[in-house]
Amino acid sequence: MGLRIGDIELTSRFFLGTAGYPSPQVLQEAIAASGTQVVTVGLKRQLAAGGAPGDFYAMIRASGARLLPNTAGCRTAREAVTLARMARELFDTRWLKLEVVGDDYTLQPDPFELVDAARTLVQDGFEVFPYCTDDLVTCQRLLDVGCRILMPWGAPIGSGQGLLNPTALRTLRARLPDALLVVDAGIGSPQHAVHAMELGFDAVLVNSAVSQSHDPVKMARAFRLAVESGRLAYEAGIMARQEMAVPSTPVTGQPFVL
Ligand SMILES: CC(=O)[C@@H](O)[C@H](O)COP(=O)(O)O
Numbered sequence: 607m608g609l610r611i612g613d614i615e616l617t618s619r620f621f622l623g624t625a626g627y628p629s630p631q632v633l634q635e636a637i638a639a640s641g642t643q644v645v646t647v648g649l650k651r652q653l654a655a656g657g658a659p660g661d662f663y664a665m666i667r668a669s670g671a672r673l674l675p676n677t678a679g680c681r682t683a684r685e686a687v688t689l690a691r692m693a694r695e696l697f698d699t700r701w702l703k704l705e706v707v708g709d710d711y712t713l714q715p716d717p718f719e720l721v722d723a724a725r726t727l728v729q730d731g732f733e734v735f736p737y738c739t740d741d742l743v744t745c746q747r748l749l750d751v752g753c754r755i756l757m758p759w760g761a762p763i764g765s766g767q768g769l770l771n772p773t774a775l776r777t778l779r780a781r782l783p784d785a786l787l788v789v790d791a792g793i794g795s796p797q798h799a800v801h802a803m804e805l806g807f808d809a810v811l812v813n814s815a816v817s818q819s820h821d822p823v824k825m826a827r828a829f830r831l832a833v834e835s836g837r838l839a840y841e842a843g844i845m846a847r848q849e850m851a852v853p854s855t856p857v858t859g860q861p862f863v864l
Pocket residue numbers: 623624625646676678737762763764765766790791792793811812813814815
């Protein structure tokens with residue numbers, strides 16, 4: 607049931623975003639209720655908010671979760687690399703969620719800048735978690751430059767639309783069996799998280815659906831259960847769909863099939 611990233615073993619497969627909560631107290635309680643061991647924080651936003659990353663870091667440390675700084679708001683590889691190096695100094699971690707947005711309307715990642723930045727940061731010793739689309743070739747290029755974990759979108763950030771292209775996500779899982787794959791962005795409700803986990807994704811990252819709910823603490827718990835449930839179902843092996851009815855209680859034959 608565990609998830610290994612490098613030499614880190616995680617028991618939770620639910621990564622949580624920290625933006626947009628009603629208060630630090632609610633965020634803290636949501637982290638606890640989610641059972642998450644990985645929380646992401648936008649460094650640009652932290653700095654813009656008056657820059658007290660030390661306080662924020664202390665709060666995360668107290669929760670026991672690992673910090674995954676992200677480069678949300680970056681538009682070029684150069685900008686993202688600069689911010690990543692700042693994040694490493696400030697938060698004392700090699701982990702980085704790499705975001706380089708290419709389109710302001712959809713917040714779609716720019717695949718060219720993303721691969722460029724990922725190459726530089728991997729060479730620099732970072733464990734890069736790139737936020738990408740579900741495009742197979744882009745994902746392959748990210749693996750080629752040394753990423754071990756990929757974070758394809760389910761839908762545009764903050765849209766809550768769920769998994770818009772399950773076929774593409776299924777293809778990623780089938781074609782990249784050794785990569786760690788995390789569905790990131792666009793998940794709107796726990797059923798979307800179950801869907802992602804049942805497809806065999808290794809984890810999900812959710813922010814808006816938790817922080818924007820009426821009760822983020824309760825919603826964090828709902829997602830925790832959903833992620834666990836989807837993973838269990840995947841590991842158990844989901845039955846093949848049948849075109850026609852198949853009697854579940856045959857009138858002849860043995861009571862057990864094995
Ligand atoms: C917080 C963060 O990293 C977001 O950029 C992330 O992609 C989450 O997206 P949602 O808010 O749609 O869950």
